[in-house]
Amino acid sequence: MGGLGGPPPSPPNARKRRGGAVALLDGPPRGAASRSVHEERLEIPPSSTYASAVAVPLVPLDADAPSMTTAPLVFTGRGGEYFRIWVVNLLLTVITAGLYSAWTKVRKAKYFAQNTRLDGHVFGYHGNPKAILRGRIIALVLLGAYTWGFQFSRVAGLVTLMVLCAAGPWLFMRSQQFKLGNTSFRGLRFGFDARVGEAYRIMLPILVLWFAPAVVTALTADEGWQLGLVGLLTTLAIPWMHHRLKAYQHGRAVYGDRSFAFLGARRKFYGVYLKGAGLVVLAVLLGTTVAFVIAWFRGPASQFPGTGFEAAIYGGIIVLPVYVFAWPFLAARLQQAVWTSTRLGDVRFRTEIKARALFKIVFKSVMLTLLTCGLYWPFAAVALARYRIECVRVDSELPLTAIAADLHGRPVAALGEGAADTFGLDLGL
Amino acid sequence: MRANEFRAWFFSGRDGEAAAVVMRVDGERVVVEATDGTVRESEPLTTVMMSEPFDHAPRLITLRSGGTLEVEEEGGRLARALARAGVAVSPVVQLRRWWPAVLVALAGLIALVSLAYLKGLPLAAHWVADRLPAGIEGRLGDQMLVALDRHYLGPSQFDAEWRERLARRFADAATKAAPGVPYRLEFRATSEESINAFALPGGVVIVLDGLVRFAGDEAAVLGVLGHELGHVAYRHSTRQVLQSVGVGMLAGMLWGDFSGTAASVPLVLGVLKYSRGFEREADDFAIAFLRANEISIEPFYDVLVRLVEREERRGIATLPDFISTHPSLAERIEHVFKALDE
Numbered sequence A: 001m002g003g004l005g006g007p008p009p010s011p012p013n014a015r016k017r018r019g020g021a022v023a024l025l026d027g028p029p030r031g032a033a034s035r036s037v038h039e040e041r042l043e044i045p046p047s048s049t050y051a052s053a054v055a056v057p058l059v060p061l062d063a064d065a066p067s068m069t070t071a072p073l074v075f076t077g078r079g080g081e082y083f084r085i086w087v088v089n090l091l092l093t094v095i096t097a098g099l100y101s102a103w104t105k106v107r108k109a110k111y112f113a114q115n116t117r118l119d120g121h122v123f124g125y126h127g128n129p130k131a132i133l134r135g136r137i138i139a140l141v142l143l144g145a146y147t148w149g150f151q152f153s154r155v156a157g158l159v160t161l162m163v164l165c166a167a168g169p170w171l172f173m174r175s176q177q178f179k180l181g182n183t184s185f186r187g188l189r190f191g192f193d194a195r196v197g198e199a200y201r202i203m204l205p206i207l208v209l210w211f212a213p214a215v216v217t218a219l220t221a222d223e224g225w226q227l228g229l230v231g232l233l234t235t236l237a238i239p240w241m242h243h244r245l246k247a248y249q250h251g252r253a254v255y256g257d258r259s260f261a262f263l264g265a266r267r268k269f270y271g272v273y274l275k276g277a278g279l280v281v282l283a284v285l286l287g288t289t290v291a292f293v294i295a296w297f298r299g300p301a302s303q304f305p306g307t308g309f310e311a312a313i314y315g316g317i318i319v320l321p322v323y324v325f326a327w328p329f330l331a332a333r334l335q336q337a338v339w340t341s342t343r344l345g346d347v348r349f350r351t352e353i354k355a356r357a358l359f360k361i362v363f364k365s366v367m368l369t370l371l372t373c374g375l376y377w378p379f380a381a382v383a384l385a386r387y388r389i390e391c392v393r394v395d396s397e398l399p400l401t402a403i404a405a406d407l408h409g410r411p412v413a414a415l416g417e418g419a420a421d422t423f424g425l426d427l428g429l
Numbered sequence B: 001m002r003a004n005e006f007r008a009w010f011f012s013g014r015d016g017e018a019a020a021v022v023m024r025v026d027g028e029r030v031v032v033e034a035t036d037g038t039v040r041e042s043e044p045l046t047t048v049m050m051s052e053p054f055d056h057a058p059r060l061i062t063l064r065s066g067g068t069l070e071v072e073e074e075g076g077r078l079a080r081a082l083a084r085a086g087v088a089v090s091p092v093v094q095l096r097r098w099w100p101a102v103l104v105a106l107a108g109l110i111a112l113v114s115l116a117y118l119k120g121l122p123l124a125a126h127w128v129a130d131r132l133p134a135g136i137e138g139r140l141g142d143q144m145l146v147a148l149d150r151h152y153l154g155p156s157q158f159d160a161e162w163r164e165r166l167a168r169r170f171a172d173a174a175t176k177a178a179p180g181v182p183y184r185l186e187f188r189a190t191s192e193e194s195i196n197a198f199a200l201p202g203g204v205v206i207v208l209d210g211l212v213r214f215a216g217d218e219a220a221v222l223g224v225l226g227h228e229l230g231h232v233a234y235r236h237s238t239r240q241v242l243q244s245v246g247v248g249m250l251a252g253m254l255w256g257d258f259s260g261t262a263a264s265v266p267l268v269l270g271v272l273k274y275s276r277g278f279e280r281e282a283d284d285f286a287i288a289f290l291r292a293n294e295i296s297i298e299p300f301y302d303v304l305v306r307l308v309e310r311e312e313r314r315g316i317a318t319l320p321d322f323i324s325t326h327p328s329l330a331e332r333i334e335h336v337f338k339a340l341d342e
């Protein structure tokens, strides 16, 4: 992990989180309801879009529905349309020196939510941009302290880490609350059952482990065996930390007055991460070989790794295979593990996501994004979102429409939301 | 179905039931009728919350009662009905609906980003660098030196007495030419005998054995050190560090999702390469430095020319700091050459 080089370690997950696709899927299971008993007198048969639904006459459904119904998710977003939204969003963000980014975030979330259909109905996003902006300003201050604290002095760095440990669990809890509380389906809000004590019990061990290498680096002058030991410990604990976080996120999610449950998949996480680590090693070997060959072709005068710009290029050549090969595998397998462990009452979830297909999409996206100087980015975000969303299946035995709304009328400050966004705490796997 | 009537789904917000209804935009009101014709809701258009139109997504219309309508656009029919009822469309939506406007916005975006990159960032970095506490700059330089020592640099092979003499000579010259520029001279060497000298934030000036041997002449070495002192005096390396942070934040703004900035903020050693303007300033500083000490500029000029010749023979991969890979190299040599005549 990143902490071995020197303080502060940058969370590796911060690099993985890209674009709207991820933001959309790392929430709770989206929605649940399939056909409801209550509706069956007038209900239109489920279909992927309202447009096709309204075209067929109203047909009463058999009251004794089959024991298991499966509802797929459909994504109706288009690359060209999102490209137009993206350009205008960016222009306004740059003109306003970043202030408008809170509004673009809301527009983007609305676009991806309203283009996601489950059983013919779409999701909604209702976040307040001003609250997000407030959260982001505070998060930026924390990020600045985190990045520059150790540059300033050892004490300042350690104090920053302590502040982060003290505030982190609360911020994370609030961010889940904000994100879920502002997501709706069939007129009902999702939510997050936030309890302060539990948040600290779950998150503190994770944060302490995460910052341990940075603390050891700060306290010992040389990078000795202590750092190696702590770094190894933290690295070995990554699957454990990730699982703990996912279990918390999914286990405390709420839809209407029903609670989600997370059954636990710790062993699966370790298995996936073990294989993933093998792939990362292979990818790094591949990248390093390519970089060496390039350096060799450029003649004996060129030094490997060189300095400055060259080092960045070589670094990119080494990191790219990791992103293209190892990330799709980890993402696909972890998503499978997470979804199959998630329940909403009788409703079950699964995803038919495949590492190979995800790899093809990521590979194409990376290549085209590089070739077009970044202009392909919104098309890539839509392609990735479509694949990840449309792989999800919602299975239920009992129709669940008549869920009474658990009122979520109180406004939620967006502080936590913005902070999780900046720190990349929102693990998108 | 009349022009102002739409099939819609109605969600009460109390339960998850989806009721098939007809939504009518009636003058300045939204009226929701059940399939049997009874009016379920009626509310002024001004108090409902309406989501923006998207090409393939339904509109979500939130009523004050807590109910939500899910209405398809029906190829723009809904937008037209709402426009007739006087619902304003935000300029942002109008802009992004029309491809030519989007392309103009894209051109504007590229122009703005270029402007920010070429002008805005250097200005901002300069402004911040001048206000940065000296302690932070010093610590930044020290950390970079530690990193360089660990991975690239070894101790100088010259004996202490010789180093002492050159350091004193440079100190005297610096006092004369640029008093009050705080710097620290460090001698280092690399295994490949790199020919290089560079300045780090906080005034650390590093000179490699390879450069001293290549220059051969004390006046030439002093010229190179004068150039590096110029980088120190103008805080070029601090400004460069700040600019690279700014580039990371700009890139994060464009392609990241805000969290991208977190990923790109950690500093890389990619800061040792200066812009053309910085090199020119440092060259001018070196010339003034040599003149103030009545040292000939010629040996310095000589080193520049010989280095270029050598690099042209060997390829451009090992160009030292004070000969950067910019195409303006010939221009820089010419610039110093002009100073020779004056």
Ligand SMILES: [Zn+2]
Binding pocket: B227, B228, B231, B274, B279, B282, B321, B322, B323
């Ligand atoms: Zn220079």
